[in-house]
Amino acid sequence: MSVSELSSAAQDYLKMIWSATEWSATPITVGAMAERMGVKPSTVSDGIRRLAKQGLVTHAPYGSIELTQTGKDHAVEMVRRHRLLETFLVNVLGYGWDEVHDEAEILEHAVSAMMITRIDELLGHPVRDPHGDPIPSPDGQLRRPQGVRLAAVDPNRPLTITRISDADPDMLRYFTELGLAPDTRLTVLAHRPYADVTTIRLPDRDLDIDLGPSAAESIWVIAS
C-alpha cells in the first residue's frame, strides 16, 4: 500500500510521531500531538487506535506509541515530500523560508509520487531543505546532519549553522533580519545562565547578538 492511500489525518499522525524523535529522544505523547495538530486529545487517542488497527503503529492503552516498519516508511516518505516541497517553494517560487511550512503541510497530502520525482530532479536532488533539515532519499535513507544545539556548545570556537528549527515562523523572520541561516558562521561568546541569554558573534558581519533560550535551542551548529 502506498502512502498516498492513507487519509490526510493518518499521514499527519505518522509524520508527527516520527518527527517527535528526530531531534530529541523523548517519545511523543497523546497530549503533545493533540496540541501540535490543534485537536483534542480524545481525537488523537481515537486516531492512534485506527492507526494501530491498520498496522502502522503499536500502542497499548496508556502505553507508548511506536511506529511499525510500515508506519516508519510512510512517515519518512511524508517528511521527504514536505522538505522537497519547502525547498521547491523557496528555490523555484521565491517564497521566504518562514512562509513555506504551512503551504508544504497542505501540499504534501496532494502531490503525486511523480510530481515529487520531478521536483527532486528540477532541484538537482537536494539533500537539505531551506532550514537545513535533511531530505530523505526516495528509498527512505536519511543522513542526519552533524550538529548540536547552540545552547550546548562551548564558547569561543568557530561554528557553522547546520540547521534551524522551522517550528516558529516569527523566529525565522527574526533570524533573517539578523542574517542567521544554515551555513552562517558564528562563535558563542558566552552563555549567561541566570539571564538566560547566549551571546554570539557573527565574524562575517562584525556583529554581536544576544539570543534567548528558545532561539539558542532552535539553532544547530558544528565546529568549522
Place this chain on the structure above:
Amino acid sequence: MSVSELSSAAQDYLKMIWSATEWSATPITVGAMAERMGVKPSTVSDGIRRLAKQGLVTHAPYGSIELTQTGKDHAVEMVRRHRLLETFLVNVLGYGWDEVHDEAEILEHAVSAMMITRIDELLGHPVRDPHGDPIPSPDGQLRRPQGVRLAAVDPNRPLTITRISDADPDMLRYFTELGLAPDTRLTVLAHRPYADVTTIRLPDRDLDIDLGPSAAESIWVIAS
C-alpha cells in the same frame, strides 16, 4: 468568503457546473454531473442542495441548476487554478499535456492563493493552458478564444488549431503522435458523413489524416 474555505467537493461541483456551459449551451444535469464525478446521482442531488443552502447555486427540485454570482466567481477561480497548474506542470516540471489533468484536479484544492500568484508570475502571466483553454485573470475576466469545432468548418480553408479538449488523455496522446496541438495549421479536405470521417491535411508535415467524430469534435480551429 474565499474559495479556499469551500470543501473540496463543493469546489468540484461549482467548477463542473460552470464548465458545462463553457463550450456548449446545454445546461448540466444531475446525472451528467454524477457520471463525470464518478458518484451516484443521489450524492449530487444532495450536494446541490447543500450548495443552494450556502447561496452558491439556485435550484428548485427537478429544476435547472444555476450558479449565483458568488458561485460563478468561485468556479472561475477554480478554473484559473486548474489551468495555471496544468501550464505549470507542462512548462516547469516537464509533464506531457496528456498527464496533467488528474494531477491539477487534485492540486487545485490544495494550493494557496499566494502559490497561484507565484506560479502565474513564474510563467509570465500565460493566457492559455497547454490545451489552448483560456486562463481567467485574477479578477475573473476570461477571453474566450475564437474558434469553432473542426467538425463544423468548411473544407479547403487554411485553419489553425486554437484548442483541443483535454477530456480524453488517450486522444491527446494520439494527437501528439500526429503532431496535432494548439497552433498547428491544417486544412479540412472533406467531411464524409456516412463514414463519419473528417479528412484533414497538415501542410507543414505534408500529411493527410482521417479523424473520427469524437476527434473532430475535440479540436477547435480558426481561419488563418
Place this chain on the structure above:
DNA sequence: CAATTTTGTTAGGCCAGTCTAACATTCAAG
C-alpha cells in the same frame, strides 16, 4: 394522452474525523 422509461429526490445508513463529558490510569508530591 396514457403508459412507460428516464431522471431526480428523499430516506436511512455508513464511515472518518471531529467534539464534549464522563471515566480510567498513571504520576508525583507530601
Place this chain on the structure above:
DNA sequence: CTTGAATGTTAGACTGGCCTAACAAAATTG
C-alpha cells in the same frame, strides 16, 4: 504509600460526503 493532579480513553453526538433503495416527477413514445 496515599492521594490529588495530570494525562489518556471511552461513550455518545454531530457533520459532510458517500451509498442503496424506494419513491416522485418529467419526458418520451406508442
